[in-house]
Amino acid sequence: MSDENRSSACEYRSLEEDELVHVDCLKHVYPDGTSSLHNVCFSLYKREIVAICGANGAGKSTLVEHLNGLLKPSIGRLIVLQHEITQKTGIITDVGLVFQDADSQIFAPTVLDDVMFGPLNKGLDIEEARSLALSALHSIGAAHLVQRIPYYLSKGEKRLVAIAGVLAMGPEVIVADEPTSDLDPVHARQIESLLFDLKNKNGISIVITTHDMDLAARLADRIYVIAGGHIIATGSPNDIFYNKSVLEQAGLEQPTAVRIYESLSKSHALTGARPIRGLDLLAILTEALGRGQP
Amino acid sequence: MTRFGFERHLPDLGMITHFSERGSSIVHKASPWTKVALLPVIVFDVTVISNLELLFIILIAVLILYWVGKLPLLQLAYWCTLPIFFVISIGILLMWTVPGYVLASYGPVQLTVQGIAFLATLVIRALIGVIYSLTVLMTTKYNFLTHIVSKTLPYPLNQIALLSYRFIFLAFDGLDATLTAMKSRGGLHLSSSIQGRFYGSVFALAFIRSFDQAERVAKAMESRGYSGRLTASYDVPAPSAWGYVGLIVASCASVSYYLRGVF
Numbered sequence: 001m002s003d004e005n006r007s008s009a010c011e012y013r014s015l016e017e018d019e020l021v022h023v024d025c026l027k028h029v030y031p032d033g034t035s036s037l038h039n040v041c042f043s044l045y046k047r048e049i050v051a052i053c054g055a056n057g058a059g060k061s062t063l064v065e066h067l068n069g070l071l072k073p074s075i076g077r078l079i080v081l082q083h084e085i086t087q088k089t090g091i092i093t094d095v096g097l098v099f100q101d102a103d104s105q106i107f108a109p110t111v112l113d114d115v116m117f118g119p120l121n122k123g124l125d126i127e128e129a130r131s132l133a134l135s136a137l138h139s140i141g142a143a144h145l146v147q148r149i150p151y152y153l154s155k156g157e158k159r160l161v162a163i164a165g166v167l168a169m170g171p172e173v174i175v176a177d178e179p180t181s182d183l184d185p186v187h188a189r190q191i192e193s194l195l196f197d198l199k200n201k202n203g204i205s206i207v208i209t210t211h212d213m214d215l216a217a218r219l220a221d222r223i224y225v226i227a228g229g230h231i232i233a234t235g236s237p238n239d240i241f242y243n244k245s246v247l248e249q250a251g252l253e254q255p256t257a258v259r260i261y262e263s264l265s266k267s268h269a270l271t272g273a274r275p276i277r278g279l280d281l282l283a284i285l286t287e288a289l290g291r292g293q294p
Numbered sequence: 295m296t297r298f299g300f301e302r303h304l305p306d307l308g309m310i311t312h313f314s315e316r317g318s319s320i321v322h323k324a325s326p327w328t329k330v331a332l333l334p335v336i337v338f339d340v341t342v343i344s345n346l347e348l349l350f351i352i353l354i355a356v357l358i359l360y361w362v363g364k365l366p367l368l369q370l371a372y373w374c375t376l377p378i379f380f381v382i383s384i385g386i387l388l389m390w391t392v393p394g395y396v397l398a399s400y401g402p403v404q405l406t407v408q409g410i411a412f413l414a415t416l417v418i419r420a421l422i423g424v425i426y427s428l429t430v431l432m433t434t435k436y437n438f439l440t441h442i443v444s445k446t447l448p449y450p451l452n453q454i455a456l457l458s459y460r461f462i463f464l465a466f467d468g469l470d471a472t473l474t475a476m477k478s479r480g481g482l483h484l485s486s487s488i489q490g491r492f493y494g495s496v497f498a499l500a501f502i503r504s505f506d507q508a509e510r511v512a513k514a515m516e517s518r519g520y521s522g523r524l525t526a527s528y529d530v531p532a533p534s535a536w537g538y539v540g541l542i543v544a545s546c547a548s549v550s551y552y553l554r555g556v557f
Contacts, residue, residue, distance in 0.1 A: 065513075068517055070513060070516060070517050090521070091516055091517055091519060091521075093517075093518065093519045096517075096518075097514075097517040099510070099513075099514050099517075101510065103507075104507060104510035104511050104513075104514050105511075105514040107511050107514075107515065108436065108437075109311050109314065109315050109435065109436035109437070110315055113436075113437060117515070117518055117520075118518035118519055121518060121519030121520055121521070122519055149308070149311050149312060149315055149316075151307060151308040151311055151312075152308060152312075165518060166518065169518065169519070
């Protein structure tokens with residue numbers, strides 16, 4: 001993207017060595033002229049989970065669809081795995097995109113066929129594609145679904161198949177749009193721990209979008225808060241979740257643990273680091289109870 | 295999926311996929327090439343044959359094929375109501391203009407034996423096409439169809455055909471969901487004029503929605519490296535000797551019948 005297109009209010013940053021995704025001053029304009037992203041700057045580093053948090057219609061999905069080149073930047077610079085995305089760039093298949101609605105992603109008649117779709121598009125032969133698909137399904141604990149017809153799977157199972165579909169392509173980055181929305185708590189936890197394992201065991205960097213602050217608190221290493229197409233804050237979960245005004249501006253709530261902690265700390269002297277997850281809060285309360293505090 | 299009321303008359307994506315992927319009848323085992331190649335022969339037949347008895351024999355043959363494929367007959371009866379309704383709604387206007395042995399006369403229009411036969415011919419022609427197409431869809435794996443379409447049609451027509459195939463399924467699925475939601479709010483117990491208006495809106499909505507969903511499916515496919523060419527993941531079994539014989543006999547019979555009429 002040429003420099004003259006860049007907004008004067010936004011400066012390009014230098015690309016860091018371990019940066020997998022680098023977005024500068026990104027603006028996206030829909031064909032009808034509506035802007036959905038304004039001067040968005042974003043980074044994703046190796047082996048981290050980043051959460052993009054925002055209310056419905058904030059621009060989360062539009063932003064993540066840029067990250068593998070599905071949408072091209074109207075204005076701004078987007079560098080993904082050392083490739084600059086321009087209007088002429090194809091899809092970066094090393095960035096796997098898991099769509100919010102798994103039904104939109106799964107189209108083949110059996111689970112195996114669907115998971116093989118990506119590897120076949122990469123030019124692998126049928127046996128290699130099958131082996132990768134089976135391995136991807138096995139690694140996420142979905143090997144039992146291999147011959148099932150996707151139409152009859154539960155939403156949680158469909159989400160697993162959708163993740164296997166991108167995992168089979170051997171991505172360096174997985175982008176999951178609202179990965180646990182519409183799922184029951186058991187399946188949501190399963191997806192959550194799967195994403196966590198993909199980062200810790202497979203070294204895959206992950207971007208999630210969500211308006212579930214408890215999920216972001218449990219998973220994310222860094223948070224971006226987006227509202228009206230603008231990134232209004234970025235930082236560690238602790239910085240973001242204790243900044244109530246930023247969350248309110250984005251139409252979000254603090255995570256449950258943070259709300260309870262803030263409420264309790266008004267009347268009680270609680271020690272230790274400020275919690276963002278339920279387990280952190282539990283540790284603080286256990287310690288307080290051990291000291292004889294209520 | 296539990297289906298009830300009006301939704302039962304719409305082709306069920308899940309059921310069609312289930313039979314095509316899981317079926318093990320002799321029709322399932324027949325070469326997909328043979329089944330697909332017979333489709334244009336049958337379309338040719340129903341186009342050129344106007345003899346009611348002969349069309350009826352073909353209909354029975356197609357029904358037997360469907361039954362041998364161990365496909366659900368009762369469900370077929372439900373699915374056939376829509377094409378029958380469609381053909382009758384058009385044919386019933388035309389049948390009054392067919393000359394012949396008059397059964398009843400209403401002013402300038404007449405109901406004739408030939409008029410009734412004309413309507414029956416239209417219905418049987420439609421049924422043969424619908425039942426055979428359903429038999430092919432329900433006894434042939436999607437991947438085989440993908441392979442055949444990619445090999446037989448030139449690019450980009452093959453891609454358009456394959457994506458249209460998914461689009462039709464999505465459209466029916468959307469229509470089904472909307473009708474179920476409508477029914478759950480008592481929408482199917484309204485007066486016929488209001489219902490007619492509702493059905494118009496529902497069909498329009500389902501069409502728009504399926505376009506939207508088809509676009510999302512295409513987007514998801516693109517993000518997994520799809521660049522306009524679906525890669526076939528299976529080799530399609532070639533027709534057997536009997537398959538070739540059947541195809542040749544059917545084609546020759548159709549062409550001879552047509553030529554006999556021409557000359």
